[in-house]
Amino acid sequence: MEQLLPALEQLQQTFARKVEAFADIVKVGRTHLQDAVPLTLGQEFSGYMTQVADAQSRLQQAMLRAMPVAQGGTAVGTGLNAPHGFAAGLRARAGRLHRPAVRARAQPLRAAGLA
Structure with missing residues (x-):
């Protein structure tokens, strides 16, 4: 955990930079292996960033309980x-x-x- 949590924090910060950098790049959304409504690449990376933040939070809570x-x-x-x-x-x-x-x-x- 001493290495994992800081690495997740760094990954989250990297995704945050990508959210801003890709804010104006529009792409086709995908769902169920099919085209969907458009979104920006920044929006997509915000989803990745949130998933990493959620995982980090769950790991910290699990550590407190363990x-x-x-x-x-x-x-x-x-x-x-x-x-x-x-x-x-x-x-x-x-x-x-x-x-x-x-x-x-x-x-x-x-x-x-x-x-």
Whole structure:
């Protein structure tokens, strides 16, 4: 993600430049492999730009949802049988390996499927 998100941002900026550069170039639209109403090449590139922006947003939202982990809460989520500091240590180690860093779930019981 550290490389993908900046690359998507750069692609989006490139498409934005094309939207302006191609604003006056009219072309035949296509739909279902047939000719359709005309549009500008800039309009077409605005569609590409929006698709990239939407994908970037979905990836960022997915990352936010994937970062909270239930590890260290033991089987039912209470952490009762885990050594003291186990969950925090696990998150710290995972944080050194992955950016953005993982974080604890707000409700470990829910993460274990019990709440």
